[in-house]
Amino acid sequence: xxxxxxxxxxxxxxxxxxxxxxxxxxxxxxxxxxxxxxxxxxxxxxxxxxxxxxxxxxxxxxxxxxxxxxxxxxxxxxxxxxxxxxxxxxxxxxxxxxxxxxxxxxxxxxxxxxxxxxxxxxxxxxxxxxxxxxxxxxxxxxxxxxxxxx
Amino acid sequence: xxxxxxxxxxxxxxxxxxxxxxxxxxxxxxxxxxxxxxxxxxxxxxxxxxxxxxxxxxxxxxxxxxxxxxxxxxxxxxxxxxxxxxxxxxxxxxxxxxxxxxxxxxxxxxxxxxxxxxxxxxxxxxxxxxxxxxxxxxxxxxxxxxxxxx
DNA sequence: GTAGATAGTCTGCCCATGCATATCATTGAC
DNA sequence: GTCAATGATATGCATGGGCAGACTATCTAC
Numbered sequence: 001x002x003x004x005x006x007x008x009x010x011x012x013x014x015x016x017x018x019x020x021x022x023x024x025x026x027x028x029x030x031x032x033x034x035x036x037x038x039x040x041x042x043x044x045x046x047x048x049x050x051x052x053x054x055x056x057x058x059x060x061x062x063x064x065x066x067x068x069x070x071x072x073x074x075x076x077x078x079x080x081x082x083x084x085x086x087x088x089x090x091x092x093x094x095x096x097x098x099x100x101x102x103x104x105x106x107x108x109x110x111x112x113x114x115x116x117x118x119x120x121x122x123x124x125x126x127x128x129x130x131x132x133x134x135x136x137x138x139x140x141x142x143x144x145x146x147x148x149x150x
Numbered sequence: 151x152x153x154x155x156x157x158x159x160x161x162x163x164x165x166x167x168x169x170x171x172x173x174x175x176x177x178x179x180x181x182x183x184x185x186x187x188x189x190x191x192x193x194x195x196x197x198x199x200x201x202x203x204x205x206x207x208x209x210x211x212x213x214x215x216x217x218x219x220x221x222x223x224x225x226x227x228x229x230x231x232x233x234x235x236x237x238x239x240x241x242x243x244x245x246x247x248x249x250x251x252x253x254x255x256x257x258x259x260x261x262x263x264x265x266x267x268x269x270x271x272x273x274x275x276x277x278x279x280x281x282x283x284x285x286x287x288x289x290x291x292x293x294x295x296x297x298x299x300x
Numbered sequence: 301g302t303a304g305a306t307a308g309t310c311t312g313c314c315c316a317t318g319c320a321t322a323t324c325a326t327t328g329a330c
Numbered sequence: 331g332t333c334a335a336t337g338a339t340a341t342g343c344a345t346g347g348g349c350a351g352a353c354t355a356t357c358t359a360c
Contacts (some may be wrong), residue, residue, distance in 0.1 A: 007256075008263050009169030010191065012288040016166045017209070018289065019159030051308065061235065061348055088307045088356045106157075113158050120284065124277050131270050132276040132323065136161040138269070139168065147284065201338065211318055230338095238337045241304045284345065 015144045022116065030101060035060070035068050036077075040094065040102045044076060047093035051080075054092050077101055172266065176258045180251060185218050185226075190244065190252045193228060197243035201230075204242050227251055253285070 020034070027037050038058050048054035051069065055062040068093065072078045077098035083089035084119065117125050170184065177187050188208050196282050197203035201219065205212040219242065222228045227248035232238035244252070 005283055006171075006286065007173075007191070007259055008266070008282075009166065009173055009259075010188075011282050012166040012169055013163055015282075016159065016162040016288045019157075019162055023157075023159055030314085038160075041157070052306095062307090063309075063311090063349085064347070075249055086357065090308070109157055109159075116158070116288075119288075120172070120281050124281050127274050127277045128281040131274050132158075132165075132188070134270065136156065136164045138266075142152050202336095212320085212337090213339075213341090214317070236337085238328070249333070 018105075018116075022112050023109060024114060027105060029108070030105045032077075032101065032105070036072055037105060039068055039072065041063075041100075043092060043094045044102060047091055048066065049091055050089045051085065051092060070121055072098070079097075162199060168266075172262050176262060177255060179258070180255045182227075182251065182255070187252075187255060188221055189215075189218055189222065190227065190248055193242060193244045193248070194252060199233065199241055200239045201242060220246070245282075274292055 002028050007062065023037075024034065027034060032040075032068070035058075039054070042048070042054060042057045048057065051065060052062050052112075055065045060068075069078070069080060073080055076095055079093050079095055080090040081093070168170070171186075174184065177184060178277060182190075185208075189204070192207045194277050198207065201215060202212050205215045208215070210218075219228070219230060223230055226245055229245055230240040231243070233241050267278075270278065
């Protein structure tokens with residue numbers, strides 16, 4: 001077809017495993033786990049209005065999310081505050097400290113990614129990243145085009 | 151950096167999930183499971199000289215691989231034959247029927263992938279696939295450049 | 301007020317996975 | 331020949347995940 005050798009799914013799965021292997025030691029150096037990082041990242045652009053929405057955003061069962069939130073809250077990396085307009089809801093938001101931890105992890109991960117992509121010529125790399133983000137956002141209700149910056 | 155919004159890992163993970171969701175009903179229509187397809191695909195280019203090597207290739211525990219091989223062998227989709235030069239080893243190979251099942255799954259999956267990539271302009275798509283395969287092969291000892299065809 | 305719905309929490313069940321061990325057949329070194 | 335090493339297999343253990351049910355607090359409808 002287009003010189004395509006493997007299934008897309010196989011390639012994505014292999015790359016996912018590579019990135020997990022590369023990120024795990026980085027996160028451990030910052031004393032957080034993969035799920036912690038996923039949750040903190042999900043809160044970066046905006047606080048989650050409910051825990052159920054946060055659970056859906058990170059594709060995790062809401063009951064399994066609770067111990068993670070407990071741990072992150074006890075470490076003051078995020079806050080759970082009752083929504084004043086509906087006190088059943090807990091608004092989950094990053095604290096300044098949580099934002100700082102996320103940022104420092106992000107620096108190391110960006111460096112790892114840059115090294116990982118080093119063998120790809122810059123023009124192709126830009127196209128690759130662009131298409132990657134476009135495809136990943138196909139059904140993702142997350143960030144819109146408006147926060148393309150950074 | 152390069153207009154990069156998400157972590158590579160997050161994007162790859164999301165795309166992997168998308169492809170699993172898209173492939174699962176296709177494979178079910180062909181009456182095989184994801185692991186079956188993974189194993190059959192791993193045997194496509196060449197038979198596995200030992201089951202341990204096959205297990206490593208598909209990143210699965212060797213003891214957990216056995217029931218899968220049992221099932222596929224009982225359905226005549228692959229064969230386990232003792233290696234004449236070392237009869238402890240079982241050479242795992244696709245049968246003609248296994249190759250046919252794999253091919254028919256592949257047709258449907260390729261169609262699904264084409265639809266998935268439809269929104270990407272052809273030139274960018276080619277670059278994307280090229281870089282994707284290059285990156286996925288970074289540490290992968292699998293196929294070499296020589297079978298770029300298809 | 302009462303009743304029903306919903307968010308968060310806790311608990312337990314079931315399944316898949318990784319890992320470690322034991323067994324058996326086979327091989328190779330001695 | 332004996333013996334250590336190896337491949338395939340079976341089994342059990344611990345972990346982690348999805349999911350369902352129950353319970354509490356809270357909200358909305360009436």
